[in-house]
Amino acid sequence: MNEELDSQLSAMFDDELPSGECELLARRLSRDDALKARWGRYALIGAVIRAERGVVLQSAVAGRVNAALSHEPQLATGTDGVPLPSAPWVRMLSGVGLAAGVAALSILWLRAHHGGPLLASAPMTVASVAATPVVAGVARRRSSGPDSYVVPPSTPQLMTSMPPTQLADYVVAHSAYSWPISGGSLLSSLMVSEAAVGPPPAAPRRRVVRQAAGHGHATQRPH
Amino acid sequence: MSADVSDLSLVRRVQRGDKGAFDALVLKYQHKLVKLVTRYVRNPAEAEDIAQEAFIKAYRALPQFRGDSAFYTWLYRIAINTAKNAVVSRDRSPVDYDFDRDSIDESYDMQGRLKDSETPEGLVLTDEIRQTVNAAIEQLPEDLRTAIVLRELEGLSYEQIAASMGCPVGTVRSRIFRAREAIDRRLREVFEGGLGRTEELG
Numbered sequence: 001m002n003e004e005l006d007s008q009l010s011a012m013f014d015d016e017l018p019s020g021e022c023e024l025l026a027r028r029l030s031r032d033d034a035l036k037a038r039w040g041r042y043a044l045i046g047a048v049i050r051a052e053r054g055v056v057l058q059s060a061v062a063g064r065v066n067a068a069l070s071h072e073p074q075l076a077t078g079t080d081g082v083p084l085p086s087a088p089w090v091r092m093l094s095g096v097g098l099a100a101g102v103a104a105l106s107i108l109w110l111r112a113h114h115g116g117p118l119l120a121s122a123p124m125t126v127a128s129v130a131a132t133p134v135v136a137g138v139a140r141r142r143s144s145g146p147d148s149y150v151v152p153p154s155t156p157q158l159m160t161s162m163p164p165t166q167l168a169d170y171v172v173a174h175s176a177y178s179w180p181i182s183g184g185s186l187l188s189s190l191m192v193s194e195a196a197v198g199p200p201p202a203a204p205r206r207r208v209v210r211q212a213a214g215h216g217h218a219t220q221r222p223h
Numbered sequence: 224m225s226a227d228v229s230d231l232s233l234v235r236r237v238q239r240g241d242k243g244a245f246d247a248l249v250l251k252y253q254h255k256l257v258k259l260v261t262r263y264v265r266n267p268a269e270a271e272d273i274a275q276e277a278f279i280k281a282y283r284a285l286p287q288f289r290g291d292s293a294f295y296t297w298l299y300r301i302a303i304n305t306a307k308n309a310v311v312s313r314d315r316s317p318v319d320y321d322f323d324r325d326s327i328d329e330s331y332d333m334q335g336r337l338k339d340s341e342t343p344e345g346l347v348l349t350d351e352i353r354q355t356v357n358a359a360i361e362q363l364p365e366d367l368r369t370a371i372v373l374r375e376l377e378g379l380s381y382e383q384i385a386a387s388m389g390c391p392v393g394t395v396r397s398r399i400f401r402a403r404e405a406i407d408r409r410l411r412e413v414f415e416g417g418l419g420r421t422e423e424l425g
Binding site for chain 2: 006007010011012013014015016017018019022023025026027029030031036038039040041042043044045046047048049050060061062064065066068069070072074075
């Protein structure tokens with residue numbers, strides 16, 4: 001047995017081990033029967049020193065609890081805010097979902113405030129997200145004029161304050177997380193929407209974004 | 224050092240479905256819990272039953288444990304409630320909560336209770352464990368014995384022990400570990416060698 005490990009075990013038993021080391025040792029302790037037996041003997045030593053005379057030192061409680069719980073299902077909590085067991089693929093999907101959701105909301109918000117063709121292709125998304133500000137924005141936008149999938153003449157000025165290149169930058173930056181589900185569709189939607197606004201950029205997307213950021217203003221597109 | 228870190232790390236593992244971590248919590252607290260329950264029920268075997276029930280209840284309730292209090296405090300409450308319910312359901316009066324243990328003749332009262340519920344072999348082993356641990360403590364160097372007693376009997380933190388003994392915290396940690404190792408070596412011999420070896424060990 002590793003002496004350093006045993007020393008850590010002793011400190012952990014006394015609640016004197018740093019939390020990071022505790023996490024690692026708790027994992028090992030839960031799987032290592034020899035370590036667990038040593039842990040139990042440390043408890044026994046404490047009981048004797050405290051002269052817990054009423055207690056049967058050769059207690060069968062631990063074994064009986066273990067046997068009783070062997071028929072119990074494993075805990076898989078979530079009711080108290082404790083994270084559920086997260087396999088790597090679960091964590092990946094969570095990240096992907098979050099990135100996709102944020103990107104979709106950004107696009108919808110942008111289109112709701114500045115109008116755009118994406119609304120036509122995303123009514124289901126709006127309904128499912130049910131985000132009040134977005135819906136309110138859509139309602140306001142629609143009440144100010146007739147429903148139209150044609151970009152209104154004022155769009156270029158509005159785009160100056162929230163250029164699509166920033167959105168493109170956001171989507172590209174998050175593409176590492178979102179591509180398995182929505183990266184392709186988001187990017188293609190964006191490209192379609194930009195195509196509706198104006199001609200596609202001649203240079204690669206990343207380069208255009210950098211240029212726009214470098215000049216500190218959005219790329220103006222002819223219309 | 225924040226309190227209850229080690230228990231909490233084990234609790235979190237149990238909450239993620241690791242039953243082995245719960246074994247460690249049971250091993251750590253079984254003696255304390257049985258001792259606690261013996262305030263309510265006279266029979267040690269019944270106290271063990273109630274402690275077992277309390278641990279199982281705790282396991283099932285662990286998803287609701289948020290860590291707002293120390294794990295043992297939470298477990299303590301479960302055990303108390305389980306013991307009270309057991310007493311009520313069996314229509315028994317609890318033992319006087321404030322009785323003075325020292326005023327009771329232990330050879331009659333406590334050991335007498337053990338004889339009611341435990342096998343002779345179990346009792347012999349219990350006595351042997353006690354003798355072995357006490358003999359091992361007696362043989363410890365002074366600094367190791369002081370450190371382990373301050374920790375286990377007085378419940379002092381490493382920092383408090385360090386201040387008391389005038390040494391660094393790291394030294395305290397090392398002393399307590401070495402004391403436990405020395406005692407544990409003797410204990411392992413008892414468990415592995417069977418009964419009747421106390422005289423050889425002492």
